[in-house]
Amino acid sequence: MTGAHTRELSVAGAIAALFLVLVILTPGYFSRENLTDMFQANVPVLIIAIGMTLVILTGQIDISVGSMFAVCGVAAGVFAKMGLPVPVAGAAACIAGAILGALNGGLAACLRIPSIVVTLAAMVALRDALRWATQGAWIEDLPPGFQWLGFSQSSYPAVMLFIAGVLTLATAWGLRNLAAGRAVYATGSNAEAARLAGLNPRRYIFSVFTITGALTGLAALLNSVRFNQIPSNAGLGFEMKVIAAVVVGGAAITGGAGSIWGTVLGVILLGAIGPALTFLGINAYWEKAIQGAIILAAIAADAARIRITLRGLRKHASSPAPTRA
C-alpha cells in the first residue's frame, strides 16, 4: 500500500524497454490494426484482473475465472437468442457471473474452505457442466444487435476503452479512498487484527469474489460480442493469465499488498509479449517460456521482499530498533 512503487516502476521500465526494441526492429508492431487487436484481446484480461487483484489483496485466490468466463459468454449468447434485449442479456450475463462468484465467496468466507479448493472445484464443475449442457456445441445464429453490442466495429474499441478505464479508475480510487478499500488491505494483511478492529473480514472476502464473478461476466460479454459465434470452451487457461498479470504487477500472493496500477502494467507487459515475438520472427513457442520467466522474476522479487520483511520482523521480535523508546 505504501512504499516507493518499485514494482510498478520496474514493470513500466520493462514495458518501455520492450517497446523501444520493437520501435527500432519492427515498427509494424505499432500499426493501428495490431494495437487494436492486442487491445481488444487484453481488455477482458484486464477486467477480470481488476477483480482478481481484489481477491488476492484479501489473501484469497480464484482459479475458476476461466470456467466462469466460458459459462458467462455462453449465457450471454443464450439470453440474447431467447429474445432478450441486448442490454438485458448483457446484464444477465454479469449477474450470472456475480452469482457464481458469490457461491465461491460464500464457501470460502462462511465455511472457511480454502479458496484454492473452492475455486478448483468450481473450475472443474463449471467447465464440465457447460460441456454437458452445450454438448460441446458453439452458440451460433446470434441476433443482429448482439454483435459489437449494437455499436459499429470501428467504434467498439472506444466502448471497451471507456468501460475498462472507468473500472480501473473507480477501483484504484476506491482502494485508496474508501473505508471498504482499507478493509480489503487490512483483511489480507491480517484478518484477525481486522476482525478485532470491528471490521468483518468474511464480508469483504465474500464481496471480492462476487465482484470478480460479475467482472468475469462483463469480460465474457465484451469478448463474445466480437465474434459471430460463442465457443463453449472459451477461457481455457485464462485464470493463469489473469493471476500472472496480477502477480507480475506486484500484488503479494499472500495478500495485503498490491495495487490496481501494478495490475494494469502486468496485463500490458504480458499481453504485449506474445504478438511482439511474432513480429520479431521468434517462434511463438517461446511466448510461454518468456512469460514464465517474467512471472518467475516477479515471484523472486516477492520472495526477496518477504525475506527482508521477515528479517525486519525477527529483528524487532528479538530487540533492537533504530528508534529507541
Next chain:
Amino acid sequence: MAAPLLEARAIRKSFAGVRALQGVDFDLRSGEVHALVGENGAGKSTLIKIITGAVAADSGTLTIAGQEVARNHPALARSLGIAAIYQQPSLFPHLSVVENIALALEGGGAWRRVDWNARQQQASDLIRRAGASIDPDRSAGTLSMPDQQIVEIAKAIGAGARILIMDEPTASLTDREVESLFQVIASLRAQGSGIIYISHRLNEIFSIADRITVLRDGETVGTRGAKDIDPAGLIEMMVGRPVAPVFPKREVPLGEVALELRHVSCRAAGVRDISFSVRRGEILGIAGLVGSGRTELAETIFGLRAADSGEIVVQGRPARIAEPADAIETGIGYVPEDRRRHGVVLDLPIAANTSLASLHVISRRGWIDRLRERALAERYVTQLQIKAPSVYAECGSLSGGNQQKVALSRWLAIAPKILILDEPTQGVDVGSKSEIHRLMFDLAERGLALVMISSELPEVLGMSDRIAVMHNGIIGGILSRAEATQQRILSLALGHNPAGLMAGIQE
C-alpha cells in the same frame, strides 16, 4: 575458580555503520545463571547472535570451553555446546514431540532407517531430564507454550549443550509455569551447565540469577553478583538514571459504574458465571495463571466469542455484543495480548492502523477523509510519543513499545468509555513500560474505566484499584488494593479461596 565456559572480550559489531556493540565483555561460568539485562536496543540480541554464530563480530575475542573461536558459525557454536531457547519456541507444529527431538539430534543420510523405539526412548528420557512429563507422541502444535519450551530444553540437553541461552523464556508463562521452568534451570545449573538468561522481569532475574550483566547502548555497564545489588540499583544501571520500578499509583476519584458483568458465561471460551463491575476512573486488574480464562473473558466482553448467558451492562444499559463491531459501538476498546498477530497490521502505515477501528468516524459515506485521518494519527503520535519518521511509516518498522502504542492509539481513537488491555507491557522495555503505565493513569483520570490483564504481579499490584483473580474460568475472588498481596493473589489463582474474599465480588 574453574575456567569460564564462555568468555567474550571487547566485542564490537556494527550494522551498516550503526554501532550495535562497542566493546562488550561477558563471561559465563560452569554452574551459574548469568542474567543479561538492558533496555531494548542495548545490544543483548546482537551479543547472543555473536555467541550462537548467527552473525560475526567485527572485532574482539570469543573463547568457548577454553577454545578461542576465530570464525564462529552456527554449526560450530552448536558443536561447542551452545543452545539457544527463544521466547517463541520454534518447533514443527505438525510433527510429534518425538520427531521434533529426533530432527534436532539425529544426523545421517536421507536413506537411513528410523529406529522408532530408540527415538521414543530418547525423547521420553530427555523430557524427564528436563523435569517434565509430556506425551512424546503428541504433535508439538497441540502443546501449551511452556510444554513447547520444555521440548526445546529437551532438545538442548539431548544435544549435550553446556551453554544454554534463554531469551525471554517466561514472557508467555504464568508464575507457576515460571516456577517449574526455574526448577529445570536449577537442575541444569546443578549439573554444571551455564545459563545465559535474558528477561525484562526483574523479580525473576533476582530469584534465579547468580550474576547480572547490564548492557547499555552496546556497552557493558557492569557485572554484579545478584546479592550485591537491588532492583532499583539495577534499573539505574540499565537506564543510567534512577527510575521507579513501577509507576507510582495515582489516586483517581471514581465515577459511576461503566461496565458491569452479571453472571456472564461463554461455554466455548470456558468462562463461567463472571460477575464484576468497573467504575469510571478505575483500573481493575485481572490476575490469574495462563489458561485461567483471562484472555477468553476479555474476548467474551469484546464479542470475539459471544457470551451465551448472563448480561453485560454498559453505562447502565444492557448491551448486546455479538461481534467486535458491537463492542466498539458501545464504547469498548480492546488492546489484545499478541500485538504482532492481533494488535497492529504490520503492512499498513501508522495512520491506517490508528484509524482502522474508527473508519466510520473519519469517513463520510464510506469515503475516507485523508486529512482527518492524518490529523488523527498525528495527534496520537504526539500524545503517546510514538517514535516514528512519519505517520505513513509502516507499523512493521517500529519497535515493540512503539507498536504497542500504535495499537493503543487505535482504541483511543474510538473515544472508548471502557478499555480492556491484555498484557499491555509484555515484551516492552523498561522505559516504554513506565510510559504505558503513565498513559493508563492519564486515561483513568479522563474518566475511562480500565480493565488490565497482566501476568506480572508487581504490575497488577502497582496499577490496580481492585484485582479480580481468575482460576479455571471463574473469578476466584476480587481483592481491594489494601488487601491484595502477592500471596493472596497466588492462592486465589491456584484455587484456594480463603473465607471473606468473595465479599468483594458483587461490589
